[in-house]
Amino acid sequence: MKRAKVHAPAKINLTLHVTGQRDDGYHLLDSLVVFAPVHDTLDMNFDTSDLSMTVEGPEADGVPTDMANLVLRAADILGEHLAAHLTKNLPPASGMGGGSADAAAVLRALLLRTLPPEATLDDIVAQLLQKIQALELHALGADVPMCMLNMPMHVRGIGEQMTPLGGIPPINALLVNPRRAVSTPEVFRAMTTRDNPPMPEIPTLPDAAALIAFLKDMRNDMQVAAKAIEPSIGDVLTTLERTPGCGLARMSGSGASCFGLFADISDEELAKTAQTIRRAHPDWWVASGPLGNQFSLGLPTFS
Ligand code: ATP
Structure with missing residues (x-):
């Protein structure tokens, strides 16, 4: 091949x-x-x-x-x-x-x-x-x-x-990046505490609402430091939090991308919501879709 x-x-x-x-x-x-x-x-x-x-x-x-x-x-x-x-x-x-x-x-x-x-x-x-x-x-x-x-x-x-x-319910999400590159080592250096409590065992989560409820008690420990370095992360999080139906907004990795989770939204509504944010913030990168069991998406094809 x-x-x-x-x-x-x-x-x-x-x-x-x-x-x-x-x-x-x-x-x-x-x-x-x-x-x-x-x-x-x-x-x-x-x-x-x-x-x-x-x-x-x-x-x-x-x-x-x-x-x-x-x-x-x-x-x-x-x-x-x-x-x-x-x-x-x-x-x-x-x-x-x-x-x-x-x-x-x-x-x-x-x-x-x-x-x-x-x-x-x-x-x-x-x-x-x-x-x-x-x-x-x-x-x-x-x-x-x-x-x-x-x-x-x-x-x-x-x-x-x-x-x-196996048991993570797929959940609809908006992904938003303010198109500001953030350096991971810089965020680690800016963190004041590195000895934070671990996550508990992940319980059985029957649906997207249960997943959001579980996640609300968890954290991204890099978020505070990343927001201080790149304030546009705060703007993205506020925009997501104010979006109707958004159950949780949080940063991914060391930023600046953030996600908003929606337990109960049709694919069509989600796409419209993404479009609304794109129009209001033409310089932001905005994507939408289900997070969850996507393993087959990454499978190679050969010829
Ligand atoms: P993480 O989520 O692991 O923190 P990241 O999104 O912060 O990753 P990358 O997208 O990997 O970080 O980019 C970090 C740097 O790596 C870029 O500034 C770029 O110079 C370099 N780089 C090397 N290979 C690639 C690649 N294939 N795509 C993008 N950047 C790359």
């Missing part, structure tokens, strides 16, 4: 508790992670003797195309050659995975290339989990392993302890 096409779905931290910091500087996290049906796309050609890439798309500005790009570094870690074309829809440095999601998508494609066509989703997840343990992926970033699985999960440690969650 000479070519692959794969989506890199946006990662959303519904909660992000920062529970400590290791001596080597890595932060300890406790996070409920889901993926959204908005994504970058990678087209890869393996019939080449070097590593190269091109980038285009609405958010391509400033995205590197040399070895600084995690797409190329991911292929390099596996010792593979490829020519990749990245369609960039997710704003860079936005707390939605971005480069990590792209790197994870490349790894998914490269690692699943040899799987027989009759492989089940369970076989695929098992193969990915085994490779994640075997490879030193942390050099690429803490979010890469979770983005490789792109399914709802409880993530602990420095991102390497992943418990896939």
Whole structure:
């Protein structure tokens, strides 16, 4: 197989508790992670003797195309050659995975290339989990392993302890980014407390309303520091909170992207609400759709 096409779905931290910091500087996290049906796309050609890439798309500005790009570094870690074309829809440095999601998508494609066509989703997840343990992926970033699985999960440690969650009800969401890049290390440096309480075990959540009720007692421990660095995060959160039907508004990752959750809204109403925010804030990035069980969205196709 000479070519692959794969989506890199946006990662959303519904909660992000920062529970400590290791001596080597890595932060300890406790996070409920889901993926959204908005994504970058990678087209890869393996019939080449070097590593190269091109980038285009609405958010391509400033995205590197040399070895600084995690797409190329991911292929390099596996010792593979490829020519990749990245369609960039997710704003860079936005707390939605971005480069990590792209790197994870490349790894998914490269690692699943040899799987027989009759492989089940369970076989695929098992193969990915085994490779994640075997490879030193942390050099690429803490979010890469979770983005490789792109399914709802409880993530602990420095991102390497992943418990896939079957029982998270899909929930409609608005995703809004004020198109202001936020540096993750800068937000960590600005945090005053790193020893916050962890999340409790995630209970059975029968529906979207129960999920929102659970999330309300949880936190994103980076939100206060990120808002101080980038005040437009506060504007986004206020806009989401004031949107009719929004049960919870919170920041994802280290920002500046935020999500608003809607327990009871039709797809049509959600799309209209997104359009209203777009019109009021033409410079913001706005997306909408269900968060939840999207694993198949990130599966590569080969030709
Ligand atoms: P996270 O949600 O993990 O905090 P992020 O959204 O904050 O991630 P990225 O989108 O990965 O961060 O962007 C951080 C920086 O990484 C960018 O400023 C860019 O220079 C670099 N980078 C490397 N590879 C990529 C890529 N494929 N897409 C976007 N940025 C990339």
